[in-house]
Amino acid sequence: MSAHPRMVEVRQQILKKNDMIARALRERFHEAGVYVVSLVSSPGSGKTAFLEKTLGMLRERCRVAALVGDLATDNDARRLARSGAPVKQIITGTVCHLEAEMVRAALDGWRRPEELDFLFIENVGNLVCPAAFDLGQHRNVVLLSVTEGDDKPVKYPVMFRAADLVLISKSDLAPYIDDFDRGRAEHALRRIACAAPVFTLSARRCTALDPWLDWLRAMSAEARVPA
């Protein structure tokens, strides 16, 4: 984002168009009965490891797929494909975030929403720019690894304020870290008016993943209840 008046103006037009495409996507997802979750974090917070485990566990019982954004390389799609779930890479080039149109175009001719129960969208690793771009998802999950420090919510407030769930990742490294305290991280979240639940887990060690899966099931069941 920029503070330049003309940039702000052009950006607002882009965001307006993005919101329209996202709204249409959200309606399509709702009609198709697919629950869509976006994942954001810093580079290297463990989004891909976490998503690989999640896809592997869910696909035993559900139809799952993932879209994954990166500036360059399809490394993440190849890693995620090890889960056995269908995965498609979105390469953004120099663009620092995913946009609704990229999601729409990636689904086109690949997977119909009706064929899926859950779709995960892993954004470019960036705690700033993805916050402004709605992708039509039902829920936002923000990961924060213990190695990043418990002060990150107050330093990147826009992203954490938009979180519906905060996952503290890489908990297996917590014993070796001096400057991460779960209480301080939660306090930082509440200070910026983020009321999201917080779960601590380690994707690498496959520990404490149940609260996340329970949350996902509860949220998706709720969304599918006819109004």
Add this chain to the structure above:
Amino acid sequence: MSAHPRMVEVRQQILKKNDMIARALRERFHEAGVYVVSLVSSPGSGKTAFLEKTLGMLRERCRVAALVGDLATDNDARRLARSGAPVKQIITGTVCHLEAEMVRAALDGWRRPEELDFLFIENVGNLVCPAAFDLGQHRNVVLLSVTEGDDKPVKYPVMFRAADLVLISKSDLAPYIDDFDRGRAEHALRRIACAAPVFTLSARRCTALDPWLDWLRAMSAEARVPA
């Protein structure tokens, strides 16, 4: 950054103006005899801990100062001030990177370049957007913590390609990490045509900081040799 044609156009004008301001800053820094180093990385890679140690060590012999960018809070400036060096926070609000004008404005009325031997500029934690904005610095240092994974250079190529020095940080955590290999990280850097030297260090444990200080002294001595 964006792929939208009008955004690209406006952005090019902004970058052109930024480059002009950065060029003027660079000339001013050169005339004043201050050596300016920019630090970039993901959120939580340890830029601030590293800079705190660096300022503390350098200020015994040199006149040092730091500018530090964040979206919100002056936490980093307060941490860095413990080094005893003068430090000023630049709060960017929603802007995901520092710009030359922010650096110029922050120096104005605070420190004259002539009063300093070294000025460090710690950017907003972001591996994408800061790459495009020249701040008038002499050299770019990019940090990559062992916890982020050795694949980050190929996934964020623009930033790493612009590095004059790559510092692999948090080496004290390396024994607990499966997916970081120094050789693979270097291979990833060479693949994207980054020829920068690579040093591994731990700011927390104060280990292996000498190669960094030697590099800094050599670079700054070279820059000050009259043409």
